[in-house]
Ligand SMILES: Nc1ncnc2c1ncn2[C@@H]1O[C@H](COP(=O)(O)OP(=O)(O)OP(=O)(O)O)[C@@H](O)[C@H]1O
């Protein structure tokens with residue numbers, strides 16, 4: 001009996017690695033023990049993930065619609081009139097900008113672009129607005145893109161235009177060969193694009209000269225000039241070179257222009273606030289659900305937590321349990337939620353509504369979800385600090 | 395004094411007050427208590443007399459208001475709140491009235507958990523847990539959840555958990571209260587063996603006079619004072 005030496009008691013305290021492992025095991029056991037409750041919490045997290053991604057994704061989709069033209073055009077630099085705030089012609093600029101650009105070192109190509117609102121006459125009477133684009137052959141830097149019927153080159157035929165597929169019905173049942181009146185000029189449909197539906201009316205393309213006449217823009221004027229750079233050319237240097245020769249012009253890079261368009265959108269329309277609010281709301285719902293279920297899980301198992309404390313677990317150990325559970329909920333919920341939202345987004349995808357789910361956003365919402373779930377467990381952790389180990393004797 | 399009668403617990407003048415101001419209540423009013431290595435002590439007394447309070451203080455779960463408690467060579471009454479969990483891990487094994495097992499963990503995991511808290515690695519802890527469970531004759535129940543065990547079996551799991559990692563002191567508060575007479579006898583026998591065969595110092599709180607005959611000593615407490623501290627004379 002006395003061979004049982006009760007010595008070295010100080011060494012009994014487990015190192016952090018063992019404590020973590022133990023607490024993670026307990027966390028998962030407790031979590032999976034009450035499957036119904038776990039399912040409830042999980043549904044809450046999934047709901048928050050789906051809703052926040054859906055809102056943020058729709059917002060990204062709207063942004064994309066607004067910058068679609070800039071993205072498709074592939075121009076490295078844009079010459080715009082100085083009062084330009086977004087992709088909207090304010091005041092025409094002198095066509096000399098085009099020649100200045102073409103004469104600048106580092107510029108591979110430069111093309112003029114007309115970009116203005118116009119109206120198409122419907123067969124049944126009345127008109128529909130279109131976003132009229134005058135684009136130069138043969139480079140067609142200003143579109144059309146995604147031509148699914150007819151051909152881009154049809155624009156080189158006289159009085160020929162290309163329209164957007166998703167708006168064909170609205171524009172009076174357009175088909176290849178249909179004849180319509182746009183801004184008082186009879187034109188024939190030479191091609192159909194797919195998916196070129198910006199935030200406003202759909203794009204309709206005409207060759208530059210035709211467009212210039214239809215929009216009644218003077219020969220020596222244009223709306224924008226698109227520039228492509230030679231490989232290795234420094235965009236900043238080209239920008240400076242053009243602006244030094246024509247100080248009345250403004251030259252912006254592609255990313256800069258995208259930024260201008262986005263900030264204009266956010267300032268001039270409530271969509272930033274609308275979608276921001278609903279994304280935050282989705283996160284708050286998730287926060288509240290996780291918070292409450294973590295708290296109620298702690299209350300449900302309060303005796304077990306008390307026992308753990310009595311037999312030597314510290315407040316930090318119990319916090320490890322709750323944090324493990326909340327991270328697990330966040331990860332499981334994100335995984336299921338992302339699987340759901342990518343399916344939903346694919347199912348409802350159309351030129352009219354394209355929910356954009358860039359990987360950075362999906363990763364971002366997952367990180368936010370984890371942080372949120374950990375924050376949501378703080379109420380439960382505070383409750384656990386108050387658990388008296390002595391309670392287990394009562 | 396021989397090695398086998400070493401004082402493992404030595405408490406002097408322990409006072410415990412609950413609450414403060416007008417609600418202040420003195421649950422222990424100067425208690426002297428001691429127990430030796432390998433001794434099986436029963437602590438008895440009426441409800442509200444302070445048994446649980448005393449056991450909680452001895453078990454480093456509660457701090458005394460004043461007085462001194464020494465466990466082996468350590469003065470636990472001078473420990474801070476944060477040091478108490480470490481002291482519990484170092485010295486104390488608990489057995490509760492409700493077995494207080496983790497419902498979602500198997501018998502083996504419940505025991506291994508105690509070992510892990512005491513610093514055992516996973517593999518060794520699992521092995522030792524299985525060994526301890528066969529020691530309390532539950533070798534075939536290692537994988538069972540508490541819900542699938544009888545009351546007596548659960549209490550035996552909690553005994554295995556309590557001695558996992560070999561703490562010198564075993565404190566049991568009404569370990570037989572929720573068991574039938576026969577199972578209570580069996581469980582008490584196991585506790586008795588812990589003291590006699592393994593050398594743990596066992597302090598058991600009980601009302602159950604049917605198990606008094608196991609005791610080396612019965613300590614009576616009433617109204618927060620020790621009335622009577624005598625060797626049990628076996629019939
Ligand atoms: N946390 C507390 N706060 C205030 N008073 C308490 C607290 N715990 C116990 N008491 C009081 O201290 C006294 C002793 O309680 P204790 O639980 O130690 O008695 P006990 O002998 O274990 O009783 P029982 O046999 O009913 O378990 C009782 O009057 C009780 O009401």
Ligand SMILES: [Mg+2]
Pocket residue numbers: 393445446447567
């Ligand atoms: Mg009691």
